[in-house]
Amino acid sequence: MASKKDTSQDEESSEASGRKEEDESDGAVGYLQQVLDKLKLFTETASEKEAASVDETEKPEQLLEDVTFEGVANYIKNGKCSKIIVMTGAGISTAAGIPDFRSAGTGLYDNLEKYNLPNPQAVFEINFFKSNPNPFYTVAKELYPGKFLPTITHYFIRMLNDKGLLLRNYTQNIDTLERVAGLPGNALIEAHGSFHTARCLDCGKEYPHEWVKSMKNWLGFFHEIFADKVPYCPECNGIVKPG
Numbered sequence: 001m002a003s004k005k006d007t008s009q010d011e012e013s014s015e016a017s018g019r020k021e022e023d024e025s026d027g028a029v030g031y032l033q034q035v036l037d038k039l040k041l042f043t044e045t046a047s048e049k050e051a052a053s054v055d056e057t058e059k060p061e062q063l064l065e066d067v068t069f070e071g072v073a074n075y076i077k078n079g080k081c082s083k084i085i086v087m088t089g090a091g092i093s094t095a096a097g098i099p100d101f102r103s104a105g106t107g108l109y110d111n112l113e114k115y116n117l118p119n120p121q122a123v124f125e126i127n128f129f130k131s132n133p134n135p136f137y138t139v140a141k142e143l144y145p146g147k148f149l150p151t152i153t154h155y156f157i158r159m160l161n162d163k164g165l166l167l168r169n170y171t172q173n174i175d176t177l178e179r180v181a182g183l184p185g186n187a188l189i190e191a192h193g194s195f196h197t198a199r200c201l202d203c204g205k206e207y208p209h210e211w212v213k214s215m216k217n218w219l220g221f222f223h224e225i226f227a228d229k230v231p232y233c234p235e236c237n238g239i240v241k242p243g
């Protein structure tokens, strides 16, 4: 999820779209509050229309008593919604210490300069990976599962699921912290894949999480990449990539 620093209401509307991309490392809370503020503007606009005698039947049903965090929380607590979809990105994991991809100086892309990538995103493109898997494994080392702990946001999503309120968590993150927090796989869509499992690009053999995470087994995925080796499939010698 893109996020940015708190700004005053005045500057927010003109700057929101431009700064959203740059400032991914800031807390998700500020970003959520902006979304809520925008919704508030929308409802105010609706009220103005109503004052100008717009047909009552066109007015959308107001679901929240108040467009604030409290309003959202009360709506959930009243049992009026039980199919919550949570969409998450880098912002929920930066507090766990995971470097995001774009922050200058600390972002993962900065660690890839030595590889002269055609563009930073090439590290996640399959054709580039097949020609040179090393930049991807450099990123993988940074994100080794077990090195980081979930944040309160990850546990909040798990709590929604425990209470039967979560329909699905869609995440851009590949750090598996949703699973570490205890969210079951059937409640989770990892849009960019994750390090939970891995697959051989040649024979398609799937490798389980324990194999991926193994530092002891000489064939374990992370055992190999921490030794700066490319992990190869024991069955066919193809390159193994997290899925």
Ligand SMILES: [Zn+2]
Pocket: 200, 201, 202, 203, 204, 205, 233, 234, 235, 236, 237, 238
């Ligand atoms: Zn294979």
